[in-house]
Amino acid sequence: MRRDELLDAAECLLDDQGVQGLTLAAVAERAGVSKGGLLYHFAGKEALIQGMIERLIADFDALVEAQDEPTYTRAYLAATFEAVESGRLRRWAVVTGAAGDHALLAPLREAMARWHTHGLDDEPDPPTSQVVRLACEGLWDVATHSPSVMDYAAVHRRLLELL
Template sequence: MRKDELLNAAEELLADQGAACLTLSAVAERAGVSKGGLLYHFATKEALIKGLIERLIADFDELVEAQGEGSYTRAYLAATMAAVRSGRLRRWAVVTGAAGDPLLLAPLREAMARWHREGMESEPDPMAAQIIRLACEGLWDVATHDPGIYGEAQFEELHRRLLALLPNP
């Protein structure tokens, strides 16, 4: 079994039953593998949570990079909109909720700091760029707790209005 399949099983378990039910045995059962098969990839629950967090960071980094040309803030906004619309950000709430130990969240805090510093020196209006990135954070939070809060037209309007805050490229 691949690591991603084990991480998917852990995310599903978290989404369905909450952090209190995240045990290595429960993840192995959900994934349909022996506990030994899970332990081969993740020796501890903390290692599993670390793997979940590292995957979240890598997924978002890839999404930002896939947005192509333009400023980092434009790519960050487009990536956020894509992630929220697809439901990919729902995993942020369940994974970070499982990481009760602040040390486990250190890589995520570091990634968030990097995302907020990235490309700022080349932004024509760094404060507008910071406002956009903070608005994205708020959208992540709202959409992870109530995925159906906005329809497609509202997402389009939010995206359009946030882009309007940035100087034209």
């Protein structure tokens, strides 16, 4: 059983049943492995949650990196909208909701600090770039909790105009 399959099973459980449904036994059952098979990859529930958070960060970093844009902010914006359109942002709410321990979210806080400061000196208008990056954060929140309340294409166009 591969690590990503176990993380997928955990995310599905979180989405279906919430934090109370995230048990090692339930993840193992959902993934079709023994609890020992799960424990081979993740020493416990905290390690499983850490794995999900680390994967979220790595996935978004890869998405930003894959964009063919002249500035980091434009790449960040494009990656955000790609994540919204593909449904990837659902994972954010699900996984961060599982991390009841503030310490488990430390890697995500560090990644967000990096995402909000990376390359600002290279941007044509750093304050506007920060506003666009912050707007992306709001977009993540709305897209995960109330996806039907906005015209994403119009918001995307307007944010691009700001840049």
